[in-house]
Amino acid sequence: GGDGTLCRFLTCRREYGDDAAPVLLLPTGTMNAIANDLGLGRLEQGFELLRAISDGRLWHAETRASLDVIIGTSRYAGFVFETGFISRALQRYYENPSDRGNAIANLLTTIGRLLGAAGTVQNIAVGDTQLGAQSLFVSGITRMAFGLYPFGRSPLLPIVAEFRLSPWQQRLSWWRLASGHVSTLIASRALLLRPLAGTDVLMITTGAPVNLDGEMLFAGGADASATIEIRRGPPVELIRRVASC
Numbered sequence: 001g002g003d004g005t006l007c008r009f010l011t012c013r014r015e016y017g018d019d020a021a022p023v024l025l026l027p028t029g030t031m032n033a034i035a036n037d038l039g040l041g042r043l044e045q046g047f048e049l050l051r052a053i054s055d056g057r058l059w060h061a062e063t064r065a066s067l068d069v070i071i072g073t074s075r076y077a078g079f080v081f082e083t084g085f086i087s088r089a090l091q092r093y094y095e096n097p098s099d100r101g102n103a104i105a106n107l108l109t110t111i112g113r114l115l116g117a118a119g120t121v122q123n124i125a126v127g128d129t130q131l132g133a134q135s136l137f138v139s140g141i142t143r144m145a146f147g148l149y150p151f152g153r154s155p156l157l158p159i160v161a162e163f164r165l166s167p168w169q170q171r172l173s174w175w176r177l178a179s180g181h182v183s184t185l186i187a188s189r190a191l192l193l194r195p196l197a198g199t200d201v202l203m204i205t206t207g208a209p210v211n212l213d214g215e216m217l218f219a220g221g222a223d224a225s226a227t228i229e230i231r232r233g234p235p236v237e238l239i240r241r242v243a244s245c
Contacts, residue, residue: 002029003080007213010066010077010236022061022237024049030093031214034079037141038062038240049242058243065140065158066233067196069212071226077233078213083220084122084135084163087209090216123207123225136204137161138196138230158232160202162192202230 006025026046027035040046053059069076124131140158165185185191196202205227209220218226 003034003213004215007078007215014077022239024239052242059239060241061237062240063235066236068231068233070229076212079140081138081212083206083208083210087211125205133162133164135163158196160194160196165190198232204228
């Protein structure tokens with residue numbers, strides 16, 4: 001399945017206390033960010049792996065850092081948490097899930113508002129500190145949607161990323177994020193990166209929408225807010241390739 005299917009699977013698996021078995025992804029979702037991070041962006045690649053493993057071939061897995069996300073009494077497991085402009089874009093996308101062409105156009109239009117002069121600061125706080133950011137990410141993988149690479153990462157150490165882009169930075173940021181050339185954004189503090197260590201607990205209060213691997217966890221709103229706790233979860237083994245002989 002896609003990123004959301006993997007999120008639901010890991011959430012259920014963690015609930016029942018089994019985090020050890022490796023996972024093979026068949027990328028049948030919308031964005032497939034996690035499969036793309038493994039270099040498995042095409043569905044046929046997943047089926048080739050599945051056939052080879054069924055034939056008894058040895059396989060190799062890569063480790064990715066997972067997240068534990070707690071909202072109220074609900075606990076979720078996944079790889080990429082976001083509150084802010086991406087979640088707002090996903091809301092627009094999910095308004096017309098059966099109309100793929102228009103839905104993707106809506107998604108791109110909403111993202112464009114961040115990268116153009118219309119990007120707005122979201123109501124996001126960490127602890128008692130308002131961030132003044134358009135988006136807050138916590139990610140255990142390198143990529144986000146559309147092949148953007150803002151996160152340098154250790155496979156076992158999630159990265160917290162805050163986007164605080166001025167209007168002129170918004171116009172230039174797409175290319176820099178897509179190419180992974182984010183040093184200018186970091187130097188100007190338009191993109192803030194820090195690790196989420198094993199003992200860290202990130203406490204967030206947000207009025208913006210929230211998603212985990214594309215699954216909407218909170219709708220947001222002018223008169224609504226959610227308090228969210230994020231910790232580093234156990235590493236997850238994801239099958240990437242089979243042995244060459």
